[in-house]
Amino acid sequence: MASSSSALLLCLLFISLATTTGHSYSSSNEAFLQCLHLHTKTSTKNLSKLLHTPNTTSYSSILLFSLVNTRFNTSSTPKPLLIFTPTHESHIQASVICSKSHGLSLRVRSGGHDYEGLSSRSQDHQPFIILDLTNVNSVTVDVDLATAWVQAGATLGDVYYQVANKSATLGFPAGVCPSVGVGGHISGGGMGTMVRKYGLAADNVLDVRLVDVHGRILDKDSMGEDLFWAIRGGGAASFGVVLSWKLRLVPVPSTVTVFTITKKAEDGAIELINKWQYIADKLPEELYIEVVIQTVANGSGGGVEALFNCLFLGKSSQLLQGQVDPENFFRNEQSIPPLLI
Numbered sequence: 001m002a003s004s005s006s007a008l009l010l011c012l013l014f015i016s017l018a019t020t021t022g023h024s025y026s027s028s029n030e031a032f033l034q035c036l037h038l039h040t041k042t043s044t045k046n047l048s049k050l051l052h053t054p055n056t057t058s059y060s061s062i063l064l065f066s067l068v069n070t071r072f073n074t075s076s077t078p079k080p081l082l083i084f085t086p087t088h089e090s091h092i093q094a095s096v097i098c099s100k101s102h103g104l105s106l107r108v109r110s111g112g113h114d115y116e117g118l119s120s121r122s123q124d125h126q127p128f129i130i131l132d133l134t135n136v137n138s139v140t141v142d143v144d145l146a147t148a149w150v151q152a153g154a155t156l157g158d159v160y161y162q163v164a165n166k167s168a169t170l171g172f173p174a175g176v177c178p179s180v181g182v183g184g185h186i187s188g189g190g191m192g193t194m195v196r197k198y199g200l201a202a203d204n205v206l207d208v209r210l211v212d213v214h215g216r217i218l219d220k221d222s223m224g225e226d227l228f229w230a231i232r233g234g235g236a237a238s239f240g241v242v243l244s245w246k247l248r249l250v251p252v253p254s255t256v257t258v259f260t261i262t263k264k265a266e267d268g269a270i271e272l273i274n275k276w277q278y279i280a281d282k283l284p285e286e287l288y289i290e291v292v293i294q295t296v297a298n299g300s301g302g303g304v305e306a307l308f309n310c311l312f313l314g315k316s317s318q319l320l321q322g323q324v325d326p327e328n329f330f331r332n333e334q335s336i337p338p339l340l341i
């Protein structure tokens with residue numbers, strides 16, 4: 001934790017699944033639709049409801065719904081020929097096969113939170129489609145086995161809600177923003193407030209279902225060790241489309257303690273940040289303290305402030321009674337000052 005000032009600033013580079021093909025590019029949406037129809041058991045009428053072209057009113061709102069970097073909301077930003085919002089695994093397999101045979105590059109989007117816009121634009125002005133997985137978002141929790149199958153389009157908020165709905169003492173260690181998608185998040189690592197005790201989200205993946213470049217569905221056993229390793233941190237879009245992850249859920253107390261302490265420079269923020277660097281990694285694993293350093297809006301006087309965002313896996317009384325009191329913890333380490341928050 002000490003090496004990271006903020007999980008919010010994590011940003012991993014993903015290389016989108018690129019297709020190379022000898023076929024010439026066809027501008028006919030109809031041909032693409034027929035190809036999807038051929039490879040799924042879905043009628044063209046039903047499929048066309050899931051295809052959004054620049055001519056359909058849904059196009060702009062679907063394209064921009066998850067935009068996090070307004071630099072990519074310009075008229076010169078490359079736009080997809082189509083946005084496909086599949087509802088079934090077979091649709092996703094077909095979109096890989098058909099985009100390849102039609103010379104279209106495929107951008108895979110789950111939560112759409114990619115800061116570099118890799119899930120929503122092409123970098124080389126190649127014609128492309130967006131495969132938007134927001135409709136593929138089920139979360140199935142098995143409390144007895146402490147596992148969950150989560151589809152790629154589920155958000156972290158969906159996962160946390162469904163796990164909490166089934167058990168007060170199970171959780172999943174992933175990021176803090178509830179609208180981040182598990183497709184991009186877990187394939188890039190996924191760091192959150194339980195990272196000290198349970199590691200990254202990707203460390204807690206037990207199995208996966210992935211569509212490869214040929215449209216086949218692979219799982220952990222059939223894809224082999226190397227690919228299973230790569231998609232848990234290396235970005236899955238370089239290798240295929242993640243359909244779903246099987247996650248290991250972790251034990252948590254039914255009551256936890258969450259607090260944020262804000263200090264401005266004139267309140268000793270700099271001294272505290274300095275101390276934090278010495279003790280944050282030596283505290284018990286149940287106590288997570290991150291620091292966000294940010295500029296303050298002028299309305300509150302301006303300047304810089306430090307936010308200490310904390311999670312303790314236990315009750316506040318345990319924390320206050322000194323069971324994990326930082327001063328007690330460090331009483332034998334004279335050189336390290338106590339934490340004064």
Ligand SMILES: Cc1cc2nc3c(=O)[nH]c(=O)nc-3n(C[C@H](O)[C@H](O)[C@H](O)COP(=O)(O)OP(=O)(O)OC[C@H]3O[C@@H](n4cnc5c(N)ncnc54)[C@H](O)[C@@H]3O)c2cc1C
Nearest residue numbers: 014110111112113114175176177181183184185191237242
């Ligand atoms: C507000 C905000 C808060 C954040 N907080 C945290 C945090 O607390 N901790 C943390 O670790 N990170 C955090 N992040 C970073 C976030 O985890 C990454 O941006 C992540 O890649 C987003 O995943 P996504 O599915 O929402 O994004 P997308 O834009 O949909 O996808 C990101 C990348 O993954 C690829 N991809 C998406 N779905 C699939 C799939 N099913 N199969 C294969 N490839 C796929 C995309 O093509 C793209 O390259 C945050 C980002 C934002 C914008």
Ligand SMILES: *[C@@H]1O[C@H](CO)[C@@H](O)[C@H](O)[C@H]1NC(C)=O
Nearest residue numbers: 040041042043044045046047
């Ligand atoms: C088309 O959609 C309707 C309504 O959702 C559904 O009942 C029907 O089974 C679908 N048919 C095909 C062939 O996809």
Ligand SMILES: *[C@@H]1O[C@H](CO)[C@@H](O)[C@H](O)[C@H]1NC(C)=O
Nearest residue numbers: 027029053054055056081082
């Ligand atoms: C949009 O509509 C115009 C005019 O009706 C048509 O020429 C064009 O091919 C359509 N584009 C797409 C992507 O469907």
Ligand SMILES: *[C@@H]1O[C@H](CO)[C@@H](O)[C@H](O)[C@H]1NC(C)=O
Nearest residue numbers: 064065066067069070073074
């Ligand atoms: C994108 O740009 C358009 C036009 O400037 C604007 O109306 C819209 O609010 C912007 N959307 C986002 C999400 O930034």
Ligand SMILES: *[C@@H]1O[C@H](CO)[C@@H](O)[C@H](O)[C@H]1NC(C)=O
Nearest residue numbers: 161162163164165166167168
């Ligand atoms: C759990 O989910 C069910 C069904 O969706 C819902 O009725 C119930 O209110 C939820 N319980 C909690 C604790 O959220």
Ligand SMILES: *[C@@H]1O[C@H](CO)[C@@H](O)[C@H](O)[C@H]1NC(C)=O
Nearest residue numbers: 296297298299300301302303
């Ligand atoms: C705050 O804004 C006012 C007027 O907009 C400006 O005069 C002042 O310098 C600003 N203060 C800081 C700390 O930026």
